[in-house]
Amino acid sequence: MCGIVGYIGYEQAGPFLLDGLEKLEYRGYDSAGVCLNNGSELVVKKAKGKLEVLKKMTENGSTLSGTVGIGHTRWATHGEPSDVNAHPHLSESGRFAVVHNGIIENYQQLKEYLTAKGIEFRSMTDTEVIAQLIEYYYKGNLIDTVIKVLGKLEGSYALGVISKENPDEIIAVRKESPLIIGLGENENFIASDVTAILSKTRTIYRLENNEIAILNRDGVKIINTDKDEVIKQTETVEWDVSAAEKGGYEHFMFKEIMEQPKAIRDTISPRINNGRVILDEIKLTPEEIKQFNRINIIACGSAYHVGVVAKYIFEKMLRIPVEADLASEFRYRDPIINDKVLTIVISQSGETADTKEAMKEAQRRGSHVISIVNVVGSAIAIESDDVIYTWAGPETSVATTKAYSTQLAVIYLIALYFGDILGTIVSDEYSALVEKLEQLPDKVTEILDNKEKIQYLASKYFNSKDIFFIGRNIDYALSLEGSLKLKEISYIHSEAYAAGELKHGTISLIEQGTPVIALVTHEELIGKIVSNIEEVKTRGAEVMCIACDDHPEIANIAQTVFIPKVCDMLLPSLAVVPLQLFAYYVASLKGCDIDKPRNLAKSVTVE
Numbered sequence: 007m008c009g010i011v012g013y014i015g016y017e018q019a020g021p022f023l024l025d026g027l028e029k030l031e032y033r034g035y036d037s038a039g040v041c042l043n044n045g046s047e048l049v050v051k052k053a054k055g056k057l058e059v060l061k062k063m064t065e066n067g068s069t070l071s072g073t074v075g076i077g078h079t080r081w082a083t084h085g086e087p088s089d090v091n092a093h094p095h096l097s098e099s100g101r102f103a104v105v106h107n108g109i110i111e112n113y114q115q116l117k118e119y120l121t122a123k124g125i126e127f128r129s130m131t132d133t134e135v136i137a138q139l140i141e142y143y144y145k146g147n148l149i150d151t152v153i154k155v156l157g158k159l160e161g162s163y164a165l166g167v168i169s170k171e172n173p174d175e176i177i178a179v180r181k182e183s184p185l186i187i188g189l190g191e192n193e194n195f196i197a198s199d200v201t202a203i204l205s206k207t208r209t210i211y212r213l214e215n216n217e218i219a220i221l222n223r224d225g226v227k228i229i230n231t232d233k234d235e236v237i238k239q240t241e242t243v244e245w246d247v248s249a250a251e252k253g254g255y256e257h258f259m260f261k262e263i264m265e266q267p268k269a270i271r272d273t274i275s276p277r278i279n280n281g282r283v284i285l286d287e288i289k290l291t292p293e294e295i296k297q298f299n300r301i302n303i304i305a306c307g308s309a310y311h312v313g314v315v316a317k318y319i320f321e322k323m324l325r326i327p328v329e330a331d332l333a334s335e336f337r338y339r340d341p342i343i344n345d346k347v348l349t350i351v352i353s354q355s356g357e358t359a360d361t362k363e364a365m366k367e368a369q370r371r372g373s374h375v376i377s378i379v380n381v382v383g384s385a386i387a388i389e390s391d392d393v394i395y396t397w398a399g400p401e402t403s404v405a406t407t408k409a410y411s412t413q414l415a416v417i418y419l420i421a422l423y424f425g426d427i428l429g430t431i432v433s434d435e436y437s438a439l440v441e442k443l444e445q446l447p448d449k450v451t452e453i454l455d456n457k458e459k460i461q462y463l464a465s466k467y468f469n470s471k472d473i474f475f476i477g478r479n480i481d482y483a484l485s486l487e488g489s490l491k492l493k494e495i496s497y498i499h500s501e502a503y504a505a506g507e508l509k510h511g512t513i514s515l516i517e518q519g520t521p522v523i524a525l526v527t528h529e530e531l532i533g534k535i536v537s538n539i540e541e542v543k544t545r546g547a548e549v550m551c552i553a554c555d556d557h558p559e560i561a562n563i564a565q566t567v568f569i570p571k572v573c574d575m576l577l578p579s580l581a582v583v584p585l586q587l588f589a590y591y592v593a594s595l596k597g598c599d600i601d602k603p604r605n606l607a608k609s610v611t612v613e
């Protein structure tokens with residue numbers, strides 16, 4: 007979704023703004039722009055399309071003069087992607103400029119009100135009303151005006167505001183959309199996330215809802231909407247700068263696939279001590295854990311697919327009913343949730359609007375929420391009752407890989423921790439599972455070391471029109487992820503089907519040469535899925551299997567990628583890797599923009 011960056015200091019702001027916007031590209035966008043105060047006026051440069059266009063227009067920011075400025079990458083919501091709808095937006099006289107992430111829900115009423123007062127709008131965006139309102143209410147004090155305008159806005163926003171009148175100030179505000187403040191030496195920054203400013207500083211404030219930051223060259227003051235000063239602790243960002251860069255790989259996605267063994271190890275290791283799973287993050291007592299009669303998992307996209315895997319694992323290992331819910335459905339269906347239901351919320355960014363609102367809905371109904379989040383200090387992490395961080399490091403590719411794998415790792419930890427308390431996992435089984443869990447990163451490495459076969463299979467199928475994924479039980483949950491990964495980055499139509507369900511309709515789509523990827527790892531149902539493979543082969547499908555290396559006979563049925571055999575609970579972490587690689591290689595062969603697939607955003611902060 008949209009990205010914001012801002013600079014105030016003594017250096018030329020343009021090159022930094024362009025660089026910061028480049029770091030935010032991964033969030034997804036369709037236009038980009040900057041506005042600088044050049045000492046006498048606000049100058050805006052903006053353009054539809056890739057950042058490259060803006061870079062050329064401004065020679066990487068070097069032709070822009072001024073030491074204070076704001077920049078933005080826009081992911082269109084109100085109004086098509088175009089030069090005029092791109093941010094920053096100026097007020098009518100050009101005295102105020104605004105960048106905005108989020109949605110102003112009552113913008114239409116505000117626009118009508120201002121239009122009736124004779125103010126002319128240039129764009130179709132909701133954001134422009136903010137710039138126009140600031141000018142309309144401005145009586146000489148920008149802070150007072152911004153506070154007044156905030157009182158008129160409904161919806162979510164992170165805002166950066168500069169003005170011609172106040173050349174030594176950036177005002178930044180946050181409500182429901184992420185925004186951080188970076189603190190430097192004689193220079194300060196705003197950004198949607200730390201990657202944009204890591205090259206300059208690691209010391210940050212995370213703005214919370216309704217906090218207003220006033221940035222000057224020499225300091226930052228944070229106030230609330232009553233103008234009381236808010237004293238905040240600074241945070242030091244531990245992320246390695248190189249972790250947020252490609253490090254010699256062609257794409258972030260590939261780099262992040264390759265980082266999975268480390269990411270899984272970083273997530274698991276600190277939580278295993280002497281063969282026991284320690285989850286200090288969960289503040290529930292064993293008695294409270296025993297009171298739950300259902301687990302409710304809420305997430306979107308790939309994080310939801312982790313939830314579907316978790317449903318199979320928890321039900322089998324904890325003998326407790328589990329529902330995995332799409333956040334966007336959960337929040338509007340009057341869900342039956344109370345204090346006997348434990349809610350687990352899964353989100354890489356911790357800012358996904360639907361997931362966050364669904365979490366609040368569950369909390370309102372009395373449910374205790376444990377979140378599994380990657381971005382430290384994000385809204386979901388802060389607002390959930392307990393947070394278990396995945397230590398995947400920054401994930402830049404829009405298509406998630408290492409975040410998915412670390413979320414799965416946390417699911418295993420929770421299964422073991424709860425299973426021990428509930429007495430559903432006996433001690434021998436517990437010890438064996440913990441031991442295997444610790445070996446998991448090495449098993450993932452084994453698969454990554456043998457990726458050539460997957461590359462070869464991708465070269466056979468990259469021209470396909472449709473590709474189907476089938477599986478049963480956890481393999482079905484995984485096929486959902488395999489199919490999403492493929493379609494989002496390669497634009498090949500794909501569907502995932504529970505293998506037993508195929509013949510109830512979708513099998514009619516199978517014709518001569520249709521590729522079908524069959525997951526054949528779930529020991530108990532191998533016979534069943536083999537029958538389903540025969541059904542599609544008979545109708546002309548070209549099948550590729552993912553199977554465990556203790557079943558070499560699967561290679562007689564179809565071309566097969568083998569993964570090391572581990573216990574059922576941990577297999578998803580291995581089986582997903584060939585699926586990620588397959589999607590990656592197919593998209594690469596098709597020449598797709600892998601890290602920034604069309605229409606997609608990394609952090610979906612609108613519902």
Ligand code: F6R
Nearest residue numbers: 307308309353354355358405406
């Ligand atoms: C797919 C993908 C998305 C996200 C989804 C949720 O590769 O990355 O489907 O999983 O948008 O995002 P988070 O986890 O940030 O809540």
